[in-house]
Amino acid sequence: MRKLQAQGIHHITLMGADRQTSIDFWEGLLGMPFIFEQPNLDRASESHLYFDPGDGRLITIFTSEDRKADPARTSTEPGAVHHLAINVSKATFSQAVERLDERGIKHSGVKDRGFMDSIYFKDPLGFLIELAAYRFEPPAGVSYAEVFVEAHKIRVERGDYNIAEIHLADAIEAIVERTQRSLSDDRTPKKAY
Structure with a gap:
């Protein structure tokens, strides 16, 4: 028996609201360039937006003009995704509270995680997003x-x-x-x- 050896996350796809709300959140708030769009190949009524989270990989969002922003928390039942953590620099992290506040986005404030600092807030459909900043840099050539x-x-x-x-x-x-x-x-x- 042999493994199916993983080499990183290829992409993560999330359910989004309407197209413009999704673009405004993922690019307009989180700074992820909107790099391409096509129909959801499994559901023609939805669009499939692709964003670069900063490492050249992908976060993709299924959008529908019928889905509007709804801040109610998404499911945290077993089998559901609890949250998505996004890596940011210490410089960006130090500005996160101010930048979320100026947009009126409710957040957790800074949370001490020992090896990193975190701030939590919701996307337009209530999915929990974490901004995470490591407190260290690994030595050269070390992950x-x-x-x-x-x-x-x-x-x-x-x-x-x-x-x-x-x-x-x-x-x-x-x-x-x-x-x-x-x-x-x-x-x-x-x-x-």
Whole structure:
């Protein structure tokens, strides 16, 4: 038996409101370029809008002129998607509350997630959106996932409840020591002064 090896998310498709409301939200609020449109090939009465979330992959939205904005929360029953988290820079994140407030969009305010910060709000149809900003950058040539694996090991060894910045910092230090060469014989921490 062999796996069907995943190599990333190809796209995510969400149910949207009408065409213009969807464009205004995904491009006008979240800055995702609207890159193409075609009919929903499985339902001709709907349109299929494609947006670039910033990494060249796709978020697509099925729209219908019969669906209008409705802020009631979408289903969170088992099998339903709870929320979509969108990566933003620390610079953008620091402006998020102000930019949501100036549009009158209700939001959670900043939530401390230990390894990242989050803000939650709803799309025009009540689907929960999260803006997420990591509190770290991985070392050159190392993925975020590799840092998480190392930070998780450190957290579990220490018996801590959740990953925090100290686990990330120690994970990055361990990864750099393991993956980047040095001419020093002793790479242990030193008191330099």
